[in-house]
Amino acid sequence: MGVGTSRSKVHRGDCFAAGKQLRAISREQALASLGDGIQACEVCRPDTALGAL
Template sequence: MLHEERRHTEQRVGEARRPPAPEWLIERGLDRNNIVALHTGQCWDPGKRTKPVTRTQAIEALRQQVPACTKCRPDTALGIAD
């Protein structure tokens, strides 16, 4: 029983220390210079090669013609929908 309590305590501490999910993600292609899409942090389909970015960087990416994810619509969330 002690082992089980310890495991639950460690799990709670780990969850409390986990950094918050990023609000915005940039997805890169195989070539790290190629930006594939911009996603919200809650997107269910961001791909494997993502990097967290700030709101300012996300807006700038859209201004630079980075495609917005068609599933999570970060352009709409940022108020920049066409």
């Protein structure tokens, strides 16, 4: 990521709070992102759905 850019959150595909700029990723990529410290959305809780708690 470049200087001054914010980190995204991981969302489930059906999350209404995800916004308009979405990029689909695989389950493995989502788990890796959560493991790397990218936050899970507080609304749709993809970490719970993926069993990554």
